[in-house]
Amino acid sequence: MIPGSSFLVGAIFAVIVATTVAGSLIAVLSTRIIRSVTGLALCCIGLAGLYYFLGSPFLALMEILIYVGAVCVTIVFGVMLSEPDEPRPPALRGRELAWGIGAILVSAAVFLGAVRLSGRWTASVSDLGRQSAAAPAATDGSVRAIGISLLTTYSLPFELISLVLLVAILGALVIARGGRSRQ
Amino acid sequence: MTPSLHDQAGVYLAVAAFLLAAGIYGLIRRRTFIGMLISGEIIFSAAALNVMALNRFAAPDPVVGQVFVLFIMGLAAAEVAITLSIIIAVYRNYRSIHSKEVSELEG
Numbered sequence: 001m002i003p004g005s006s007f008l009v010g011a012i013f014a015v016i017v018a019t020t021v022a023g024s025l026i027a028v029l030s031t032r033i034i035r036s037v038t039g040l041a042l043c044c045i046g047l048a049g050l051y052y053f054l055g056s057p058f059l060a061l062m063e064i065l066i067y068v069g070a071v072c073v074t075i076v077f078g079v080m081l082s083e084p085d086e087p088r089p090p091a092l093r094g095r096e097l098a099w100g101i102g103a104i105l106v107s108a109a110v111f112l113g114a115v116r117l118s119g120r121w122t123a124s125v126s127d128l129g130r131q132s133a134a135a136p137a138a139t140d141g142s143v144r145a146i147g148i149s150l151l152t153t154y155s156l157p158f159e160l161i162s163l164v165l166l167v168a169i170l171g172a173l174v175i176a177r178g179g180r181s182r183q
Numbered sequence: 184m185t186p187s188l189h190d191q192a193g194v195y196l197a198v199a200a201f202l203l204a205a206g207i208y209g210l211i212r213r214r215t216f217i218g219m220l221i222s223g224e225i226i227f228s229a230a231a232l233n234v235m236a237l238n239r240f241a242a243p244d245p246v247v248g249q250v251f252v253l254f255i256m257g258l259a260a261a262e263v264a265i266t267l268s269i270i271i272a273v274y275r276n277y278r279s280i281h282s283k284e285v286s287e288l289e290g
Contacts, residue, residue, distance in 0.1 A: 013189040028209035054239040078267040082274040141245030161257045168261035172268035
């Protein structure tokens with residue numbers, strides 16, 4: 001074990017969490033839609049890192065492949081085919097700002113009060129790790145195990161989702177073709 | 184000794200809760216359909232991250248959560264395809280995809 005490697009892992013984890021949070025904030029708060037799509041892509045890259053830390057490199061790859069590679073590119077095509085820029089929202093007045101801050105304070109107080117009163121959040125969350133350490137894992141969670149379970153235990157949902165994707169593609173073609181004039 | 188930060192379920196659950204809150208806020212605040220679609224995708228991601236965190240820390244079989252998240256991704260991709268085609272059809276009819284201007288329905 002290299003000295004300081006735990007610090008390095010912690011720093012990488014912090015960067016990944018910050019990427020996810022910043023990406024979601026950009027996606028939600030920016031006024032230009034194309035920046036919002038970029039924020040969604042950033043958020044999905046951060047999520048892929050989180051999946052990697054959760055012990056699933058396969059899902060991290062799939063997240064980048066599907067979300068960044070397919071979903072974001074499709075949304076960019078949608079942006080190019082329409083004019084989605086929205087007007088800048090009117091600036092917050094003092095009264096609205098006061099109401100918003102009050103709502104945040106009240107909800108934080110209710111949440112903290114509920115946690116303090118029941119006391120179960122911290123106990124149950126810190127119990128989670130211990131339970132999984134106690135119970136032996138049925139499989140190792142590798143790509144091989146995922147493939148085997150997709151074709152045995154989950155074969156019906158697997159086939160159904162392929163049907164759903166087929167119907168979605170056909171439906172998208174039919175709907176988008178609708179009002180088009182024949183040349 | 185407490186485990187390091189990336190070995191605690193609470194961190195992942197907090198990030199997922201933040202993503203859910205950001206997605207709901209965007210869904211309310213956005214005025215165009217594409218912006219609302221992006222916020223919906225963030226909510227999907229929050230659900231997937233929650234499932235993966237509980238799968239890592241609580242489930243006896245680590246395959247279940249990964250398969251479930253794969254299904255979530257497939258459904259999200261299908262949803263994006265359908266929604267974008269509807270958006271394009273609406274834009275062709277109304278010349279706008281602002282949610283305030285698209286307020287008439289015809290049978």
